Amino acid sequence: MTTALDPANDPYTLPLPTPDTPVVLPQWISRGNTHRNARYQDMVWPLAPLIDNPSTSLGRIHWKNCPPPLREQMRLPVWTMINGRLRPTYLKSRGPRARPRTSPSDMLDSCWEWMRLARWLHMRRLTLADCTEETWRSYISTRWDDGISRNRAEETISKLTDLWAFDQLSPRPAGVHRPPWDIEGVDDFLPSASGTTRGENTTEPLDPQVLGPLLVWAIRFVDDFADDILTAWAERCRLSALAASNTSRPGSLAALRDYLLPLARSGALIPASQARGQTALATSYIAGLTGASIDQVSRFRDTHGLAALVTERPGPCPLEVPVTGRIEGKPWREHMDFIEVAELMRHLGTAAMIICLYLTGMRPQEVMGLRSGCCPDPEPVNGNGPTRHLIRSNSTADGSDDTPAERRLIRGRHYKNVTDEDGNYISAGEERAVPWVAITPVVHAIRVLERMVPEGELLLSAAHHDIPFQRGHHGALKHQALRGRVEKFVAWVNREAKALDLPQQIVPEDPHGSIGLARFRRTLAWHIARRPGGLVALAIQYGHMRTVLDARTSSAYGSRSRGGIHSELDVETALAAADTAAHLRDRMAAGEKISGPAARRAITAAATTPRFEGRIVPTTFAKKATKFLARDGVVLYDNPDAFLICAFKHDNALCEPDPGATAPRQYACQQGCGNAVRTDTHAQQMREKADEIDLKAAFVPEKLAKRMRRNADNFRKMADAHGATAQTAEALT
Incomplete structure (x- = not known):
């Protein structure tokens, strides 16, 4: 059996502020931060004492935007949010991204959302203590009337839940009731999932x-x-x-x-x-x-x-x-x-x-x-x-x-x-x-x-x-x-x-x-x-x-545990590989023949790689992309400059990839590589490229023209080699 902790001994409950109490308590201000602080009684609360990121705007909380009858009730949970920390028991059920203290910009967004609620309550002659289950349901149903994406709605619900949490930590709680979505789950309280998702x-x-x-x-x-x-x-x-x-x-x-x-x-x-x-x-x-x-x-x-x-x-x-x-x-x-x-x-x-x-x-x-x-x-x-x-x-x-x-x-x-x-x-x-x-x-x-x-x-x-x-x-x-x-x-x-x-x-x-x-x-x-x-x-x-x-x-x-730009690169590489597999699958279905030492592996990869439809990619896709690319030998990389597809297998690669690399050095593609695959389309593109080079060679000095014509002849020879060895997918399987 557990008993409630005495507020005097509770490290998460702050003492009641006075009119002259600083808006930002000293323990949250870094040594080099010299921005002006404000007092609890002031009508403008600058958040600059919390901001050390040079790219962040110096936001302010303007209490003129809060209805006067609710202003004092709202000040206390806002001040508690600025200076307090959410309890670990509260954060435990919020997911790995939940933080006891968030950024000043998040605080400003939360305050804006809370003041919006305050104005809605004031129009109905209600107070924070009247935020009962019925009130919450009524407010949230009207909140989406202005049109809002599902992602933004989830953030809004989270900020409103935090109001209840910080009111619980306040030295003088206003009596905000726990929102019903925090008990029943948020799905039934959100707008339809027709909006776009967020993320890089x-x-x-x-x-x-x-x-x-x-x-x-x-x-x-x-x-x-x-x-x-x-x-x-x-x-x-x-x-x-x-x-x-x-x-x-x-x-x-x-x-x-x-x-x-x-x-x-x-x-x-x-x-x-x-x-x-x-x-x-x-x-x-x-x-x-x-x-x-x-x-x-x-x-x-x-x-x-x-x-x-x-x-x-x-x-x-x-x-x-x-x-x-x-x-x-x-x-x-x-x-x-x-x-x-x-x-x-x-x-x-x-x-x-x-x-x-x-x-x-x-x-x-x-x-x-x-x-x-x-x-x-x-x-x-x-x-x-x-x-x-x-x-x-x-x-x-x-x-x-x-x-x-x-x-x-x-x-x-x-x-x-x-x-x-x-x-x-x-x-x-x-x-x-x-x-x-x-x-x-x-x-x-x-x-x-x-x-x-x-x-x-x-x-x-x-x-x-x-x-x-x-x-x-x-x-x-x-x-x-x-x-x-x-x-x-x-x-x-x-x-x-x-x-x-x-x-x-x-x-x-x-x-x-x-x-x-x-x-x-x-x-x-x-x-x-x-x-x-x-x-x-x-x-x-x-x-x-x-x-x-x-x-x-x-x-x-x-x-x-973040890969920086590499998570972005993995996502794009995985999407490109999926597109390459889909295009190869379409070409084979249209009757094109393929050649190259990795032709059979490419057919297998094309058959087992899912087609990616659309452009919206959830942020969780980065880990899946890394896992997808780690399938050595069955990931396809299009190389339009070399007129081939690379069915990348690390041990076969002549492009000298780094140890542990999951993608080829496409700029260093070498002839004779055991990962190469060509289709009839590639052969046709090589012949067109050869004709283009010959046309340009007629307008350059003779020594350079000879080199260009040799290059054009090499393209034609590779196209002819494809024609002599290419087979249908059915013949190769």
Whole structure:
């Protein structure tokens, strides 16, 4: 027999707060957190003292949104949620993801849901004590009237259950009754399962036609335009500082007159800026250029009627800095412009972020948490030069090999599901036990971002990327701001591509909606798994990326039993393998013949692999995908560049896969491999490729043409070999 624990001795029951009690108790505030705290009696409760993640917005609880009669009743469970911990007995039945303390953003969402309930109760002249079984049933039936997905409904029900749980922990419970779904189960209380599920695996990859030109322009900004933009920005800052410090002197007025009057009288364009959609004289630019004060420029404008002239004849504000960047061999700008460079600086930061998001596989919040110095150059070893971490490279078109590349490492933090020993959420995350591996474009992007922020600062610091204002915002640029910057970057790219008559470099609309941030990580896995040498590879050799990502012991997450990007890669690889098996099955059913040493294994794999219909994949699929890929010898990988299917069996593979690898190195496919399978379709594609190569060979120098024709002949010989040995599926079984 057990007895109830005295509240005075119950570690989960908090003491009753007073009006001056801090909203966040000191034990939950990290040592480096200096954000302002509030008092229990205040009408606004900032959650910033709980937030150490630079990518998280500093949320606030506004008590004006809670009906006054219920405000005091609701304050206590909210304060208990902020400072208390759910009992282990309560968490035990909630599943492995339940936490005694959740993140500040989850707390804010819970508070928003509780206040919504409070407003509903107030309209019916009820209180929290009136939340009986009947009331709960009535509220939940009306809650879904606004339309809500089943996934969101499950979260809502969980938050409402937490209200009852935290009321139980309150030093003065309001008397909230246990919701009926917590006793009977939630299924009967949820809307129909017609909505979509959530999770990374349901995120659609970006269309190749979108990502191709987007990545081209991002790399172009970082590699070709960065020096011009950063130099121009430094010059703009210098001129702006001069303009702000200049004093009114007779000599500066004379310089101003000598600069502006000839422009006004000759009919030339006058330096202009845009302010609130209106064209105005570029006051700071002119003041910095002539040495005049801002007041002198303003008075001179009014005296000589320049406001009207600049509206009629708005002109550029050229900076005396070199232009070195090129597009299609031509300078990308005639001159760098004082006004435009602020926009270009924002786009430069966006371009670098896109490269980091796409070519590392990091989650957005992990990129937003990177700091200057996170990717140091390799250090010398015993004074004998830099350490060289070799990455297996792709072969070039003429058969030669690339030179070895130095592998640089990115040290950063991860935040998802990071908890302490007691299961409490840690807002600051933790440093990854093993760093990320960076390929060259990522290193270049990081170096550019390091030039945009001070040493040791966040690479995407909101304060320093708030160009041109730099208003001192907290932490990194937030998700919403970055999503908006990506869309503005695309708009700029498309204007530029049209102006330069480069229609093939226009970024089209994605069929699945806005680009966002999370889709880059999904797209990386999709293209590595499905397009080993496809359109999006561009100048980036995907062989390098696949090699880096296959080294699981060196690049997986160091804790929390998570595989990081590898779980994404496994899902896409498993889906691609299922598609390959289905296509092979369809081709055989249509009468196509197959050849190759692994033909019989491929037939077995095609017959036993389930067909995957649709795109929605539950988050639990990752473990199933890993298990599926571990079936050595009966998993099929399409390799469109080699015109074959690989029935991957590790011991037979000539592509030298890593020990324990469950997928081939598709970029390193070798002739004569015992895993190869070809169909009539592959043979036809090889003949078409040979014809295409012969056509191109007619327009190149003779030595290169001979090499290309030999390549075309090899394709025809492989197609002929298939024709001579291919058999039907029935004959092989």
